[in-house]
Amino acid sequence: MSDNKPFLQVRSEIGKLKAVMLHRPGKELERITPQYLHELLFDDIPWLKKMRNEHDGFADALRTNGCTVYYYEEMLEEILRDDKIKEQLVAEVLEKSNIANPDLEAQIKEFLMKKTSSEVAETLIAGLHKKDFQETIRDKRLVDYIKEEYPFYINPLPNLYFTRDPGAVIGNGLCINSMNTFARERETMILKYIYTFHSTFKKEVTPLWYDYHKKYSLEGGDILVLGENVVAIGCSERTSARGIEDVAANLFSQDEKVRQVLAVQIPFTRAYMHLDTVFTMVDHDKFTIYPGVEEKLRVFRLSPGKTHPKVEVLPDLQSALKETLNLSAIDLIQSGGGDEVTAAREQWNDSTNTLAIAPGVVITYDRNEASNETLRKHGIKVIEIEGSELVRGRGGPRCMSMPLVREDL
Ligand SMILES: NC(=O)NCCC[C@H](N)C(=O)O
Secondary structure: OHHHOOOOEEOOOOOOEEEEEEOOOOHHHHHOOHHHOOOOOOOOOOOHHHHHHHHHHHHHHHHHOOOEEEEHHHHHHHHOOOHHHHHHHHHHHHHHHOOOOHHHHHHHHHHHHOOOHHHHHHHHHHOEEHHHOOOOOOOOOHHHHHOOOOOEEEOOOOOOOOOOOOEEEEEOEEEEOEOOOHHHHHHHHHHHHHHHHOHHHOHHHOOEEEOOOOOOOEOHHHEEEOOOOEEEEEEOOOOOHHHHHHHHHHHHHHOOOOOEEEEEEOOOOHHHOOHHHOEEEEEOOEEEEOHHHHHHOEEEEEEOOOOOOEEEEEOOHHHHHHHHHOOOOOEEEEOOOOOHHHHHHHHHOOOOOOEEEEOOEEEEEOOOHHHHHHHHHOOOEEEEEOOOOHHHHOOOOOOOOEEEEEOOO
């Protein structure tokens, strides 16, 4: 009987976190070179050894607080033990990698099929550098000359440790997102395979609210499950208006609880790439926000309509939150402790990107001292983790986690 019960369950941003998906940074980070920094969405070269220690500290903080940690790479390795799945995924990855020389593609496929499931899992995440594969091509094709300088056959996925973005659980279903940048596309392909073939996800009872093949971009850092009836989705540099509308329509027609989607438009710039880089929920009636962005937000309410969701313009975020969450007052806690310069510096280092692990309890980076102090003054328990290297990818504890199960409030 319990087999038919969905595993995924996220009806809030703050319910006690019971299960989460992470990715421990791996070799893919060591494939970032100054030349490809921008393309790979990094601002600096991280030091992997330290980064992994910091990430282990994050995972420990979650486990100590009663949360089970699932790892992307382990789940991927488990499904790749089946040769048919391995062959299918390798073929799809190679097709996306645009090798464009069929002989070479066949050789790489053969090479990968001989590898163990854990070696393949690692390669699909860390990428395949040209120096790691000895090709035996005699007849060169045009593409081999054109792409001579390019270092990879399969690109690395250095942003995968931001597990928030490729997937988002809403209720008992999953959004497998359509990423806005090429650098992150393959992350969602891997998630789709895990969803389809890993028993933990119980695909049969787990609806898909969105799929990565869809044309309109949607990224998980923009999706905030504010309560059981209301989801906020940032309209941002990464998430399109149509993506929001489509996911809202699916929720309204297939989920029994979600009845409102707040579309929150934020400035389309890298510093605020997703809504969760400037705004997160920390308690039933408390939120933290980057003060530099508040005046620039626009808020729209989507609700069920006949052919597409109905759209209303709402006056501002504060009143939208009060109304949709049925609260008489809310506390919008300004990150940075009231100082403009500190707020901007700390936001850049993800002070506003808090991960709530229970009502009023959040995980943050220790470096954001003023913002953490402000949260404490507002009655929030702050668990600090180190993030000197993790932060170089421009994301904080919320970005680095994909909640799978939260206790209902
Ligand atoms: N939710 C988030 O804001 N995630 C941070 C993603 C950072 C990554 N370097 C990116 O640009 O996609």
